[in-house]
Amino acid sequence: MNQCHDIEELISGYIDQELTQQKAQQVRRHIESCDSCKAVYEDLLAIRKEMGQLQYPECEEAKLNKIMNEPVAKTLGVVGWIMLIIGLVGFMGWQAFTFFTQPVVPTWAKIGVLLIELGALGLFLSVLRQRLIARKTDKYRNVKL
Ligand SMILES: [Zn+2]
Known part of the structure; x- marks a missing residue:
């Protein structure tokens, strides 16, 4: 999928919850159907978690x-x-x-x-x-x- 390049750039923002709802949904849908982007997302998420930089509203x-x-x-x-x-x-x-x-x-x-x-x-x-x-x-x- 050509989309992958665009999505990969958005993943960081997606994890930080900086995307618009529409874009976030786009990323979420793509991750669900694309194993390589899912891997990128999970790697990035693991790194963020390790660094303790995850900021959820319910923190x-x-x-x-x-x-x-x-x-x-x-x-x-x-x-x-x-x-x-x-x-x-x-x-x-x-x-x-x-x-x-x-x-x-x-x-x-x-x-x-x-x-x-x-x-x-x-x-x-x-x-x-x-x-x-x-x-x-x-x-x-x-x-x-
Ligand atoms: Zn992809």
Whole structure:
């Protein structure tokens, strides 16, 4: 194909996303059907990647994701939640045992405290659930990228 020479000149611009939409589409279509230009494109892309010069619009987001998904940050997050849950359950158990067995405390006060605690527990569980769902969605989004 005579087109190859023209396309090869555009490949660099294509990788840097400097082409018009029309030209980019032209290059993309040609690369898909031409093995030698595809090889040129892939070589150039590999070089760019090695040099760390690839600038995607979602670069900052990807960086943030990387930081958030870092093993240390992830582990700290999980440990934090586990400590919070253990602490909350332990405290509420102790509090329930000492508070609800007090004969001096009137029943209406016990019921009131119980309602507050159940409400807080419900809110806490709903936040936890949202977090777990968000994590699943993140995973899905990462796969798509
Ligand atoms: Zn070609």
